[in-house]
Amino acid sequence: MDKERMKEAFQQMLEGIKWTAMSAGKQFPHYADGKTGKWVFSPNGDWTGGYWCGMNWLAAAATKDVLYHQWAQKWIGLLDERVHSRTVFRGFLFYYGAVLGSILLKDEKARDLAIRAARSVYSAYDEKAGLIPLGEEAEEASNVGNAEANIDGVCATPLLLWASRETGERSLAEVAIHHALQHLKLCVRKDGSVCQSATFDPSGNLVRRYTHKGYSEESTWARAQAWAMMHYTVAYQWAPQEKKLLEISLHVSEWWISHLPEDGVAFWDFDDPEIPHANRDTSATAIAAAALLKLSHLVGDEEKSERYKAVALQSIERLVSHYLTPTSKGDGRRPGMLLEGCFNKKLGVALESELIWGDYYLLECLSHLLGHTEPTMF
Ligand code: GLY
Secondary structure, eight states: OOHHHHHHHHHHHHHHHHHHHHHOTTSEEEEEETTTOOEEEESSOTTTHHHHHHHHHHHHHHHOOHHHHHHHHHHHHHHGGGTTOSOTTHHHHHIIIIIHHHHHHOOHHHHHHHHHHHHHHHTTOBTTTTBOOOOTTSGGGGGTOSSOEEGGGGGHHHHHHHHHHHHOOHHHHHHHHHHHHHHHHHHBOTTSOBOSEEEEOTTSOEEEEEOSSSSOSSSOBHHHHHHHHHHHHHHHHHOTTOHHHHHHHHHHHHHHHHHSOTTSOOBSBTTOTTTTSSOBOHHHHHHHHHHHHHHHHHSOOHHHHHHHHHHHHHHHHHHHHHHBSOOSTTOOSOTTOBOOBOSBTTTTBSSSEEEHHHHHHHHHHHHHHTTSSOTTOO
């Protein structure tokens, strides 16, 4: 993909942010109908509100347009009431929602919010089990209870590691690393594939593996794999002395690369027997591409670095050329929608939709490729 096409895609996404910001009121865009572009909003940001703020932080950093900065500030103000929410997914909310603002715009309110949230997440640590459980307000806790684990929840690790650096509180980093390594035991299979969810005993030992959103307990849900790639890579970025984190990132990323369809866009679950007629998940693909761009900068091996970048570029190019609105000349939908994300196939929710985190990760990839940001800045 040439630079002009990348710029154009980035611009489409910036336009899309404007359209959304004008219609969102005091709610957070969560997912949108692929045909109409009509958003389903979440009133309090659910686990995804940070991605909406993150898009505005990226847009503000790239354009220096104060409007995006004001929108980011407006919506992080609304996230403040979530600082003590009982969910490990505050990692998603406050890393992308607030840490980015501190790093990219030196926004003091964002920094303060991220540190308060990190301290609160830290206080949910279960010392005996060596991890932070889902928590009762986590989306996935609704049908299994709060004392469970899933790979998505490793999103707490980057938030805690960043906050430890900012504050000098080493305990935050210690908990972050334990939390990440416990999830290796619970969710990562020997071959490098990832199982989303796990039950653990009071000492943190694995009791059983299962899945909330995947096809089956033995299958590999695309976002489980992609989240592992992202969370362990960002964790290593903040804790480069922890070589185990890099080892895990490489293991799960190699699995992704060797199972990715030829066109570079993942199906929602690698083991759905309906493939090639199964739903895609462009959001998993965007997460993984963003992780591979980071990993290519961190791996310290030329061959791997080039390969990870090439796979990321192939996916990004395909997302832009086939799944980003407008997809044709007469396409009247909101610009910058990343189509064909698959939110929750099991529950039949948003199977061919725009998902706010898919948008975010594609914007992040384009921002890095255009040189507005460095892959390892955040
Ligand atoms: N729980 C995060 C996800 O659905 O990917």
